[in-house]
Amino acid sequence: MLASGSSGNAALVATENTRILVDAGLSMRELRKRLASIGESLEDIDAILVTHEHSDHVCGLPVLARNKGVRAAIFVTRLTTPAIDWGEKPPERLEAFQAGASFRIGDVEVQSFGIPHDAIDPVGYCFEAQGVRVGVATDLGYVPESVKFHLRRTNVLLLEANHDLDMLKVGPYPWSVKQRVMSRVGHLSNLHMSDYLMQDLENCTADLILGHLSEQNNHPAIVQMIAAEALERRSFQTRLSIAQQNSASQVFQY
Ligand SMILES: [Zn+2]
Ligand SMILES: [Zn+2]
Secondary structure (H helix, E strand, O other): OOEOOOOOOEEEEEOOOOEEEEOOOOOHHHHHHHHHHOOOOHHHOOEEEOOOOOHHHHOOHHHHHHOOOOOOEEEEEOOOHHHOOOOOOOOOOEEEEOOOOEEEEOOEEEEEEEOOOOOOOOEEEEEEEOOEEEEEEOOOOOOOHHHHHHOOOOOEEEEEOOEOHHHHHHOOOOHHHHHHHHOOOOOOEHHHHHHHHHHOOOOOOOEEEEEOOOOOOOOHHHHHHHHHHHHHHOOOOOEEEEOOOOOOOOOOOO
């Protein structure tokens, strides 16, 4: 995880041969810096996969798309493509796909799947290579059966833990924004995250990463406590990490 939260999102999924960036919600300069902190560089990225058009996921994308040194193909769903402000025209390296499509990038099998969020055509992703499966699901109001299906058999799972309902209710957001966040197409609450852990998480998930925490309406200590309790109740040995907004996480290696 290079960054996670409402001020910017980006993650790197890589094998020895293929490097995939999921979202580019940081400035190019910041992306470069965070990649360098784990010994990677922007020039070596093979593909950038976009989840949806909200600025915390794409703000760095137009600049990356125009940069001559960056050769990454840019994967965006067909409906999301026109919702991104590319500047003069969409980049030539654009690979538009249908939400729900599966495709291969180098030696990584990618599956996209629709998620419930107030964007035009938002998707989550699953990645599979060398028998390891990685799931990415943030920015979703709840976890529908279809998403649960796609997140099965994951060894590494990034799941949203956006807000604590009580903190959100008494917090500083205007009521309309609170309603949006809480809605079925908003963001995943700690409660929904905990329900998923109690009912749907599988023992094969060795690393659970919780992310997209709200700075105003959540606290890492609360998320840690709720998730640890759920894992304990299920007697799972799953390692728990919380992705940060301001720094890259450890590298999860398989
Ligand atoms: Zn977001
Ligand atoms: Zn969003």
